[in-house]
Amino acid sequence: MNKLLLKLALTATVGSLLSSNPTFSQVLPPAEKAARVEITQGPALELAHDDLAIIRWTTNNPGGSDDHFGVVHYGTDPKNLSESANSQIRLNRAHPETIFRVRVSGLKPRTTYYYRVTSTESNGKSDGVESPVNQFSTPGSGERIVAFPKRD
Amino acid sequence: MRTSVITTVSGTLAVVLGAYIFSHTASAQQTSPAAEPRLKQVVPPLYNPYPPGILPADLRPEIARVRREVQGIFLQALDQWRALPPPTVTGQPPTLQGTGYDEVRVLGKLMNYDENMSPFRNRACAFCHMPYAGFSGPIPSVNLTMVAYPGSEEFRAGKRTAQRYTYSPRFPVLDYHISDGLFVGGNFWDGRATGYLLQSADAEQSQHPPVDTQEHALPDTACIALRLSQSVYRPLFEQVWGPTSLAIKFPFNSEGICGTPGGAVVLGPSATPIPLTPADRTKANEAYNHWAQSISFFESSPEVSPFTSKVDFAIAGTPTQSPQELAGVTLFRGKGNCNSCHLDGQSTLLKPGQADTGTYAANARPLFTCFGYSNLGLPLNPRDAIFYQSTPDPFGFTANSFGFGYRDLGLGTFLRSGPGSAPNPNSAWTQFAPRMDGRQQVSTVRNVGMTPPQCPTTEAGQVDANGKPIPYFQKEFFHNGYIKSLKQLVHFYNTRDMFAYPVTSGHCPAGKTEKVDCWPMPEVSNNMDMTIGNLGLTDQEENLLVLAMQDLTDGYNPANPTVSTYPNINTFTGACMTGGSASTQGNEVLIPTPPLPPCAQGICDVAPLPSPNPIL
Numbered sequence: 218m219n220k221l222l223l224k225l226a227l228t229a230t231v232g233s234l235l236s237s238n239p240t241f242s243q244v245l246p247p248a249e250k251a252a253r254v255e256i257t258q259g260p261a262l263e264l265a266h267d268d269l270a271i272i273r274w275t276t277n278n279p280g281g282s283d284d285h286f287g288v289v290h291y292g293t294d295p296k297n298l299s300e301s302a303n304s305q306i307r308l309n310r311a312h313p314e315t316i317f318r319v320r321v322s323g324l325k326p327r328t329t330y331y332y333r334v335t336s337t338e339s340n341g342k343s344d345g346v347e348s349p350v351n352q353f354s355t356p357g358s359g360e361r362i363v364a365f366p367k368r369d
Numbered sequence: 370m371r372t373s374v375i376t377t378v379s380g381t382l383a384v385v386l387g388a389y390i391f392s393h394t395a396s397a398q399q400t401s402p403a404a405e406p407r408l409k410q411v412v413p414p415l416y417n418p419y420p421p422g423i424l425p426a427d428l429r430p431e432i433a434r435v436r437r438e439v440q441g442i443f444l445q446a447l448d449q450w451r452a453l454p455p456p457t458v459t460g461q462p463p464t465l466q467g468t469g470y471d472e473v474r475v476l477g478k479l480m481n482y483d484e485n486m487s488p489f490r491n492r493a494c495a496f497c498h499m500p501y502a503g504f505s506g507p508i509p510s511v512n513l514t515m516v517a518y519p520g521s522e523e524f525r526a527g528k529r530t531a532q533r534y535t536y537s538p539r540f541p542v543l544d545y546h547i548s549d550g551l552f553v554g555g556n557f558w559d560g561r562a563t564g565y566l567l568q569s570a571d572a573e574q575s576q577h578p579p580v581d582t583q584e585h586a587l588p589d590t591a592c593i594a595l596r597l598s599q600s601v602y603r604p605l606f607e608q609v610w611g612p613t614s615l616a617i618k619f620p621f622n623s624e625g626i627c628g629t630p631g632g633a634v635v636l637g638p639s640a641t642p643i644p645l646t647p648a649d650r651t652k653a654n655e656a657y658n659h660w661a662q663s664i665s666f667f668e669s670s671p672e673v674s675p676f677t678s679k680v681d682f683a684i685a686g687t688p689t690q691s692p693q694e695l696a697g698v699t700l701f702r703g704k705g706n707c708n709s710c711h712l713d714g715q716s717t718l719l720k721p722g723q724a725d726t727g728t729y730a731a732n733a734r735p736l737f738t739c740f741g742y743s744n745l746g747l748p749l750n751p752r753d754a755i756f757y758q759s760t761p762d763p764f765g766f767t768a769n770s771f772g773f774g775y776r777d778l779g780l781g782t783f784l785r786s787g788p789g790s791a792p793n794p795n796s797a798w799t800q801f802a803p804r805m806d807g808r809q810q811v812s813t814v815r816n817v818g819m820t821p822p823q824c825p826t827t828e829a830g831q832v833d834a835n836g837k838p839i840p841y842f843q844k845e846f847f848h849n850g851y852i853k854s855l856k857q858l859v860h861f862y863n864t865r866d867m868f869a870y871p872v873t874s875g876h877c878p879a880g881k882t883e884k885v886d887c888w889p890m891p892e893v894s895n896n897m898d899m900t901i902g903n904l905g906l907t908d909q910e911e912n913l914l915v916l917a918m919q920d921l922t923d924g925y926n927p928a929n930p931t932v933s934t935y936p937n938i939n940t941f942t943g944a945c946m947t948g949g950s951a952s953t954q955g956n957e958v959l960i961p962t963p964p965l966p967p968c969a970q971g972i973c974d975v976a977p978l979p980s981p982n983p984i985l
Contacts, residue, residue: 247548263903264866271866271903282549283739287899304899307743309709311702318866318899339550363867366905 248280248310254346260289260334262353263318265362267326270353273318273365274334276346283308284339287317291332295350298331305339329354411628413489413522416762422960423757424524425510431943432519435507436484438940439495443482445937450475450605465609470670472609477667479602480660486596487521487585488630494578494585494664497531500937502844503816503922504534504673509843509946513955515754516850517583522630525583525768528755528777528789529558530850535816535923538571538669540740545798552780552801553740558809558848559783560742561791571668572661577791579660582632583758583768589643591653592627593660595619610659617649617656634765672936676734678815679920684714684734687927690920697917700906705862705914709900710811711737737814737921742780743898744807746865746891748874749776750851751962755789774969776984777849778893781806785975803980807893809848817846818855818919822933824945828854828915829954840945843955849892853955855918857884859911860952864888866902875961883959885952895979 259274272289279285285306290298304319317336324330331352336344356362417424425431453475457466465472480486484493497518499507506512511519517527542564543555556562556574564570578584579593587593597606598615607614623643629636636642645653667673683690690698701707714735755775758768769775769789783790784802793799818827824842831839846852851874852861861884868886870877877887891897906914924935949957967973968984 266869266871268871269869271899273903282551283741284549284551305896306900307709307739307741307898309706311708312706316900318902320897320899322894340548365903 247282248278248308250280251277251344253277254279254336254344256334256346256348257314260332260348260351261364262362263365265324265353265355265364267355267358267360268322268324270321270324270330270355271318272321272332272334272353273316274348275314275316276336276344278308278310278313278315279336279338279344279346280308281342281344282338282340283310285315285317285344286337286339286341287319288335288337289319289321289332290335291321291330293328293330295331295352298333298350303337324355326355326358326360411489413491413630414763416522416524418760418762419515419524419754419757423515423752423754425508425514427510428508428519428524431508431510432523434943435496435499436491438499438507438942439482439484439493442495442500442937442940443479443484443493446475446478446482447602450479450602456608469609472605473663473666474670474672475667476602476605476609477663477665477670478672479600479605480597480664481667483596483600485600486579486587486593488587488592488628489521492521492585494575497578497584498534499940500673500935501819501821501939501941502533502842503819504668506531506845507941507943509943512843512845512850513853514752514958516750516752516845517754519754520581520584520630521586522762522764524754525586525630525758525762525766526754527581527583528753528769528775529848530845532556532558532810532812533816534668534673536674536736536813537574538569538665538674539736540570540738542568542570545795545801550804552742552798552805552808555740555810559779559790560810561783563794565794567658567661569662569665572658572665575661575664576657580631582630582766586630586632588626588629588631588633588636589641590657591617591619591623591641591643591645591650594653594656595623595627595643597656597660606656606659606663609663610656614652614656614659617645617652619649620644630764630766632764632766632768675923675935677923677925677934679922679925681734682925682927689927689930691916693913694916694920697913697915697920700910700914701917704906704910705859705904706900707814707862707914708737710739710741710743711814712739713737738811741811742805742808743811744779744809744891744893744896745847745861745901746807746894746897747847747849747851747861748889749892749962749965750849751874751960752958753849771969771971772966773963774966774972776893776968776972777809778806778972778979778984779809779848781808781979782972785977787975788971800977803977804896806895806979806984807891808896814918815921816923817921818915819922819924819935819938820844821941821945822938823941826919828856828951829946829949830951838947840947842941843946852884854951855915856911856951857954859906859914860884861888862901863904863906863911864902873962873965875959882953883956889962893984895981895984 254276257275260272263271263273286303288303290301292298292300302321331350333350334348456468459466481494484490498504519526541554543560545552556570562570562574564573579587626642755769756773759772761767781802784793784798786793820842824840826841827844829841846858852858865888868888870887872889874889877883881887924933926934
């Protein structure tokens with residue numbers, strides 16, 4: 218037998234075994250997009266330090282890409298929400314609801330900020346939901362506010 | 370030029386390493402396949418750039434202990450090879466009828482436990498990946514302190530924890546999903562083993578450590594072919610991959626080159642310092658691919674990845690989980706939200722009466738990972754050995770010239786072909802680096818809790834039904850080993866943001882306990898995953914989640930639950946640990962992080978720039 222042919226055949230045989238993998242099917246296409254996305258809870262301040270706040274809200278599961286982004290548009294003037302922050306979360310396809318949480322950093326202590334929130338798929342496509350303008354205040358230097366989970 | 374380099378190598382080796390006695394011929398073609406060449410092992414010159422207390426006190430005896438264990442399993446594999454029936458190649462295409470699976474598996478096992486695959490013949494792949502640790506790091510004191518394992522040139526070391534082999538062959542080839550904006554697949558924490566060439570991320574993973582300067586540290590991939598050609602199991606390799614697969618004419622100085630750790634100044638910048646003919650270089654490359662495929666086959670076999678956890682038996686219709694464990698499973702799918710990334714093949718009953726609408730195709734054998742990448746926001750671990758290797762070793766090699774300016778950007782650095790990673794083979798992906806900075810691979814949860822039988826838990830402070838303390842095996846978790854117990858792991862997911870403080874590790878405010886009610890700031894704050902950080906779990910719920918994770922340990926036997934069936938689980942000959950608490954496990958070795966310089970230009974000032982930049 219031609220030794221080269223034998224080697225090539227063995228390579229192909231074992232190689233195909235090694236690359237054949239039924240669990241690849243666990244990599245799923247994006248989930249079906251929800252017909253309508255609504256905020257069911259919040260948005261509200263989850264916690265805040267003097268220079269950082271986390272804003273939290275819940276929607277029905279928006280579907281679409283597994284990676285999603287919560288977006289907070291904010292500013293000290295309710296009519297000029299010129300700053301924005303976004304944070305990535307991962308959808309749980311089997312959960313009926315999705316919690317978005319966004320880190321807003323670079324804030325000033327003892328300052329009131331106004332904000333509204335929205336969310337997007339990983340490619341920036343909007344989920345088509347937007348909150349009314351809300352507000353939060355940062356604590357003083359070295360202080361912190363913990364609003365969730367609530368403490369007795 | 371080539372000749373002068375080799376001459377320099379030879380001369381320098383004579384000075385630095387002393388006499389290196391060869392009793393084999395220079396040409397591998399003339400080497401007897403029946404016996405190992407009789408080489409005297411060289412003691413590598415010591416490299417110790419570490420301040421006192423960084424290296425664990427028992428490092429040398431523990432290295433010796435693991436090496437003995439590795440050698441024992443190597444001999445076991447030799448016996449398994451010799452017990453195989455005679456091979457029969459038949460059919461079209463030609464196939465090793467009946468024995469093919471076993472031959473490739475045993476060949477991969479032999480390679481995995483072969484210490485000759487390093488310059489000083491002192492490091493096998495298994496040195497950092499032993500069965501009793503779920504094929505992750507086998508030295509408790511290393512897991513507790515320096516994070517990365519010492520390589521063939523002691524004490525060079527890498528920068529991350531040793532990932533578990535288990536189920537790694539089932540990670541797909543790295544791909545970017547345009548529709549999702551996600552990278553999926555690959556091997557390694559940073560995804561640098563893409564699998565693009567061999568179409569197996571796991572196989573390509575096994576090609577990195579042998580030539581990683583801080584691991585096996587062979588200076589040329591052809592050194593693997595050379596050492597294989599000298600090995601006692603060469604006939605098995607040739608049986609599987611062809612009778613001329615190792616027929617390579619190696620120049621006389623090849624052994625001297627392969628006995629010099631990669632990165633040595635005397636070797637020069639070439640990635641192929643062994644001057645082979647083009648035809649022999651091709652053969653050596655093929656042998657290296659076959660090395661990779663054989664090891665990957667071993668790792669995919671039931672000896673490594675058997676799907677024999679308590680969860681697998683439950684899926685197959687033999688439910689044995691306790692009510693507490695099942696409560697943990699419910700939390701895993703529900704309030705804990707673990708299965709958003711650690712896919713369990715099941716749907717989630719979040720609320721009473723809600724229908725299970727799960728449609729995952731891989732329900733039967735879920736892998737408890739999404740194959741994705743996430744930045745969990747772990748604090749910088751100042752004990753990581755990489756930070757201290759900023760001065761040249763005896764071979765003139767410096768692993769990390771950035772010192773504490775080094776930042777682990779994970780997948781982001783790989784996409785930029787950055788330092789400490791590997792060349793990115795797809796330039797179209799580079800643009801995504803800023804969105805991937807800080808992201809590390811989402812590991813499978815399977816075998817995260819595997820330990821040797823005599824130390825049956827990873828958790829400190831556990832007691833049995835009679836109140837007797839249960840000894841534990843110290844592991845390390847996540848890419849930088851900052852977390853030392855599963856309890857801490859869950860607590861981190863649960864409270865990262867709740868107890869966040871703008872300090873580095875070792876500097877929590879007075880009255881606060883690090884890892885309990887104080888989490889230092891993240892090493893990389895860009896792209897932090899906000900799915901986690903404030904889950905609202907109670908202390909008891911955290912404990913239930915630990916139980917759920919421990920149920921994913923292979924080797925469970927419903928007929929005899931106290932005795933593991935996992936192959937070679939009994940090979941640990943070291944000591945268990947006792948005392949303490951899982952919540953504060955390892956806190957006794959916390960050290961204050963020194964003032965951190967900004968992220969080094971060589972990492973963070975590489976286009977496309979991180980966003981935001983500088984990384985805080």
